[in-house]
Amino acid sequence: MPIYEYKCNECGLAFEELVSASSTEAPMCTACKSPNTVKLISACCKQSASSTSGGESYAPPAGGCGSSGFS
Numbered sequence: 034m035p036i037y038e039y040k041c042n043e044c045g046l047a048f049e050e051l052v053s054a055s056s057t058e059a060p061m062c063t064a065c066k067s068p069n070t071v072k073l074i075s076a077c078c079k080q081s082a083s084s085t086s087g088g089e090s091y092a093p094p095a096g097g098c099g100s101s102g103f104s
């Protein structure tokens with residue numbers, strides 16, 4: 034299961050939550066238990082800043098980033 038990052042709109046805490054693919058509901062804040070949380074950019078879509086090889090192109094895992102419009 035993927036780990037998503039969420040941010041609480043109540044206390045501003047950013048936290049990670051392990052969620053199933055079928056779950057679409059935002060989890061409660063781990064600090065204040067508020068359901069007012071938003072999902073941040075998936076960690077799997079972050080490009081590594083440590084890439085030093087100029088030849089090889091960056092290849093994200095197929096299907097690993099969900100359906101966010103990449104083509």
Ligand SMILES: [Zn+2]
Binds near residue numbers: 042062064065
């Ligand atoms: Zn909170």
